[in-house]
Amino acid sequence: MATHGISPELIGRDAELAALLSAAEATRSGSSTVLLAGEAGVGKTRLLSAFTDTLPKPHRVLLGHCVELSSQGLAYAPITAMLRQVISDIGVPKLTTLLGENSVSELAHILPELGESPRNSNSETAHARFFQTVLTLIERLAQQEPVVLVCEDAHWADASSRDLLGFLIRSLRTSPVLIVISYRSDELHRTHPLRAMLAELTRLDQVTSVNVPRLARAEVAEQLQGILGQFPDLTVLDMVFSRSEGIPLFVEALAEAGEDCLPRSLSDHVTLRVEQLGEDTQQMLRVAAAGGIRVGHPLLRAVTETSDIALEESLRPAIRANLLIADSRGYTFRHALIREAIHDDLLPAEYARLHKRYAEVIDADQRLVPPGRAAIEIAQHWYAADDRTWAMISAWEAAEVAERALAYSEALQLCERVLELWDNAPEAVERLNIDHVNVLERAAAAARISGRHERGLKFIKSALSELDEATEPERVALLLKELAYFQGVTGRPGSLETLRRAEKLASEPTAARAKVLEAFATYLFLTGIDVAEGRRHSTEAARLVKETGQTELATDVAISAAMITNLEGRLTAGREALKQIYEHAIRDDQPRVALRTLVNLTDMLNSLGESREALRLIDDGIASARRQGRYSDFGRMLELNRVEALSALGRWDEASTAIDEALTNESTNYRRGLLLTQRAHIALGRGEIDNARRAIDGVHRALSGPDLKMQEYVPSALLPILLSLGQEQGLQAYEQAQATLAEPALPLHTYHAWPLLLAAKAACAAAEPQQDTTSLRAKIAEMAASLQSQPDEPDPMSRAYLHMLDDEYEKAAELWKAGERPFMRATALLAGARLAAERSDRDGVIRQLRVAHHIAQQLGAVPLVIQAEGLARRTGVSLGPETSHMAAGSSSSGLTPREAEVLRLVAQGRTNKEIASELFISTKTASVHVSNILAKLGVTSRGEAAAHFRASS
Template sequence: MLADMVARAVSPVFVGRERELADLTEAFGQARKDAAVTVLLGGEAGVGKSRLIGCFAERATADGAHVLNGGCVELSTEGLAYAPFTAAIRQLVRELGADGVAALLPEGGARDLARLLPEFGEPSGDTESDTARARLFEQILTLLERLAERHPVILLVEDVHWADSSSRDLIAFLSRNLHTAPVLMVLTYRSDELHRQHPLRPVLAELGRLDDVVRIDLPRLTRDEVAAQMAGILGTTPEFVQVSRIFQRSEGIPLFVEALMECGGDSGFPSSLHDLIIGSVERLPEETQRVLRVAAAGGNRVGHALLAAVSGLSDVDLDDALRTAIAANVLQVADGHDYLFRHALIREAVHDELLPGEHVRLHARFAEEIGRDRTLVPPGRAAIEIAHHWYSARDDLWALISAWEAAGKAARSFAYNEMMQLLERVLTLWCKIPDAAERIGVDHTTVLEHAAEAASACGEVDRGSRFVTAALDELDERAEPARVADLVVRRAQFKKARRRPGVLDDLRYAERLVPGPGLERAEVLSTLGSYLMFSGELAEGTAVTEEALRIAREHGEESLEAELLLNLAVGHSIAGRLDITIALNKTAQAIGERVGSGRNVLRAIANNVDALNNIGRSTEAIELALEGERLAREYGRYRVQGTFIATNRAEALEALGRFDEAAGLVDQILAMGPSLRTRHHLRRIHGDVAVARGEAGVLRSVLNEVGGFAAVPEEFMQELTANVRLQIGLHMLEGEPLAALEAAERVTREARITSKPMLGWRVLGLLGGVCEATEDLAPDRASALRAQVTRASNAMTVDSPVAEAYRLGLARDHDAAAAAWERLGRPFLRARSLFHAGLAAAGAGDRDGAADRLRTAYPIAVSLSARPLATRMEALARRIGIFLVDRPGNGESPLTPRELEVLRLVTLGRSNREVAAELFISAKTVSVHVSNILGKLGVSTRGEAAAVAHRLTLIA
């Protein structure tokens, strides 16, 4: 049998690579400890990457690993999406059966995989571009995690320099999210092909920044290793002169060593590497060479039946021709029915030898035969294979037709980048085919519309804008107003993504184009209403959304009804009507459950987590968020919507003063690569924690990343108020109260911020603090700001305990505010209110009252690591001469053991540097301890601290 033939020019001995094998083995060992690892294995073409990972895989399999193989092919760059992952999943189907693979996924999850392999039945009905592809990624991640619960998994993805855009995205996604599962992913690529504009370069750069990614560069063989390779091939020790010549000519590349050995070693060295590689082919019989040229046109791997059909040879004649190629190690047999070139360089060299006419004829034959019988190629590949071959055959008509079909196939697999590339091919060929519209059944404008949709889905905003502009130029709004309206809405979305003006103008224009009470109008109004509400225009946004809701109900469109109810709930939330918000979200959730829309169910839960937190029921919000995250995993939507719910949970944790938990959750979600808007939301939570803890550097980096210093302010209310809040916080941290005052004055000129209760009360509370901080520095300006803040607060509704607590603080009833914050379980805001109450008591001469409030607040601030607030309390305590802790009367010390050690040395007159040397800590740490000691003892100097220490017998 052909499969039993053994090559004679490959060394049976694995030469060198001990260090690289050790690195791979170490990475696998780390992965087995439930810490997933990605290895980037780079090297020149022919340097032995495949041989290395093959040897490693054999050893790992013997050690209990489950090895999955996936390889990229050149065809991937033309639109063959997810090729390596399809291959790996198909291997699993062969091993476990389709039902066995489906059993590893959440209920219904296999329907997402059906978009890659028909073995899993009909695909899911979810076609929303913003969630469907993420669901597919989620299912593949889950599949690897569940598989790894049985045995450690090694996923080998070769030749990622040929990977399609979707595969590159999926590789990056898995590398970011496979954290705890025992999975090792090994990616090989040709380092010599990565030119500056190669699309893999940014992916490698991104992966290189991750902690669990290892880079291995495979070098050429040394002279001794070449000698060992030659000895393995020859079965005896080669002569010194022969080794020297082959090492010099091959430059240590194993593939070239093998080819040179095929040439005879001592003589006849080809003049170029191409000639060297093709030389082993040219020594084969002419019929074998012809078959190899046919195979090369088919790609690096081609099936027996397809090769027979294209070559026109009988099975016997084909076997005879192939037998010689396999014996010469030009071809290898894979899976018993496919043939693949031993190395891609050999296939490339043979393909390059095709004459122009031969090139056209062979690719046309492949297209014809696959079109006649699509089972000649693996399931799911026929459309793109046909498109590739017709395009390579330079047949413009069939290249256009097949590219259109392949684009539809890419869309069903959520391979939007590949879809866009294929549609661009259709657009390029269009002018060459007079009856192109009749041939594919759609007009030129429709192709542009689909291209714009694909561009939007894969984030190609600039290209998408060009497609929309071109499509609009071809349409008459009087003849097709609904079609124009849809494109204008798309244009508005592109403008919003590019932060360009004119978004609202476009949406209003689209609304005028569809005046009738049809679903086209409802869709436009849905987008317009949402934009208006998020921009702060609540009254109009609500009216527009309610009109759309009436239309949706009249047409029985329950999914759209749920979307619009959720939009209405957002408007009521911004307006401070949180009870109505919660009720609307629950109604939308019930509809989502009834129609099977996980997207609407999760969006409703996310919105109610936010509403509960804003109403002061933060603990309840956290419990609901955890339930929502559980459902998101069940729906396979965790990294789409579950992360958003988790973001709202992080906000609730921050509100409750659980800063470490909030920051940890934020980091966890950021590692999953969320959408840009979600990322900015998460980073702003980092910023809020940084304000409380005095981390000015972190806060500045957050503001830089989210555009908080941008000349053009943020359009959306939530983002705008958060940016303002963080800006003022940074000024206060950096000791710039007048700069904070200037920022606060700008805020009051932005009426949208101070007129919406849900967003406004927190800002007004912050502005009240700025007034108090600057009333001695700039009394007139602070007074004017206070008056504006008072007017704004009087105009806002108070229908929640949170709003009431902020109102009490603005009214300077700080004791009542502190009590309100205590009832709400918000310790940081309670401590801050107590500080202001203590400050007021001290100003009124009530020293004992100030002491009581500060002594209650200070331990809270310290426990939260809220250093700026604790420092202000320490300063006030020193000024009025009080302790921040009760005087010890029972032998207990207010100081920690380490602080007592520092105090003992301070009382002996030691400097910070001397204390540091004696206690083996840094001088900076000593300084922090001294500052804490002064604050706790209510003194301002080291001498006073020593006196208090002796008086209270704090030290022996």
């Protein structure tokens, strides 16, 4: 793996940052202390550096590290470092002015560079004077600007440093000083000297404790993305998450090391700790490690054939050393990597012997492991025991168990194991009586469902290489159908040719041909390559299905037929068909088909302006996808439709949160592209040009396959035009629009094209009068006419687009209102008001502009607000009393509307966390807004900002 080592972005940590920032804020009324706890490598140092970087106003940050006593034995190590930093910051002369000559020499006790330390006093008073001098120095520094003292790694603090820190914490009463003490919680054994100190400190009012937890899976995904420069493959993510258990340091080491080896430094770290235990205990730990990260007491007893008491006795030291955690039922290694290091330490023969023993013991009494786990555990142990025959037999059986339990990722792993063992376990092959292609097919199916597309592709390709299409044409055709699917989702070329080959091979009128035709039809209409040919295949598939009596396939065929109906422009009819299919699928208890229908139906509902109804169905659908183990494919499609619904409904904050969440676990390019598309639309709507540009770059990276589907093609062409418009680069927008609409190969004959036509029209308006736009306008009109030449009455959203193109903005606005699309409605009304102004229709301006402005404000659609306010000024129309606030706030102080909103909440005394939850943003974003506000207002605290707000409103 190519890596950049560490993630440049800080992952997560919103709550911890907020706690630190609020402790810093609290020093306005006197010193405060934060005790920062966390395991080794969990990210204490990283958090602290992010914290000192985000402090909203200047602070003097003094940093001192404690060093491991055994190596250095330095008294006052962290304090010395802090004082040296002061000297280098302000210089000795200034230090002398601050403290006076005599006191400076007190510091010479630990800083020889300051000269002779006073010698003639007894050591006790010298000690007291030294403490007092440090205190005075910090107080005087704090009179100039607030001070943050960071003492890192206090589990290694020497006694003198501990004493001095304790003294400072108690004595620094009113000064604006924040002391942060970080320590490794996992190093504090029962008699550790820091323990007593922490216990005392926590009783003080000004002391708070902050714990830095491990990262969640989605956060590990983000960290890996930062390290690798791209979203990790799900297999890598699974591996890294399960082995690191969310410790960022281990995530980095594993990203670096790749799949198979434990990074050296980590295993040394653990081995050292284990070697300090008695031989008995070490041996028992090794046996336990062979059992897995967690092993039940009865299982361990059965494997070792010892008594309860002997077992407990030998493990107790390991529990005390914090390597193992015991509960009433068994033992868990405190960290996966601890278990792994111990396990790796087993000698090869011992290793095989132990695993064999585990396999046999569990096989003899399956109740020794949790229900449903026996098959899989046995398979793991036979594999580790290197008994190939049994490893393979048990893996194949376990794969079946996993499939039945809907554990597709596990099933995939087990199938891979069978493939791996295949050549070396002839006896097993014979006993199982399966063929190799069969295993590959099964592995590919599990890979498809669990979203492991790259691997799916590999399996299908090898399966194809082993079959002869002359003897097994149908089997090959079905594999080709799968190949086309994997080619599509992994962004590889060739799906169309693959499907054509499959269709030719499956020439007999069978269920297999129906399946191939169904997939082919879906492909043809989704890409828009040939809707008519898609219709033909779908009709033939429907007939075959009837003849061969395949009910489940019949529903799939019906779904494709309904989708083609939509693409022919008959959206209402298509939706009705899908609704019926959905009801039947539920009635006939076909949960997979019901889900597939729902994915398409909710997409249709969004296109029809029925997003609220879509949202209602999506929640049920996601729950059902989870129940069926189909979250990775159908569930994620539904999440995407949810984002689109929220975005259309103008619920942008909720949509943004949903986008962030979905992206952290999404490695499929086309879904990433569509999620980023929504992010770009929201950013454009809000006038956040930089965010929009970043999102659009992401869209183009993700959606650049050889055969884009229409729903992917349109955004990748539409967004750059909108971006140019947002930057008021009319001519550029015009050129982009012209180039896009002139592209002959583009599938622009379906309802997906409406927004593109509208953007092209806006680009024409923006380019005039420098540019003669007659021909592009004619082209737009021609395409619009072809889009509405359908037999059915156009659906309301298509009618709304048509009205927009025909300058009938009030009619359009009514339809957008009914379809609950506030952004489109505000856009229509603003355009309507502009037109009314050109026609000197003052009533028309007032009627439309006020509503447009109001909606735009509610949405936070800054560009629309600004345009509305500009038009109001030019036409002398008042926007009403409640609406002038945002303009006043933003023009007088340069705050954006969003910042004005945050400021209002700050003035109400809300914390960043409360602001974040009110505005549906992250705490980190809230804190960034607050610091920007402070900077723009030229104030240094929230209190002053609040005063500013009250004075100006």
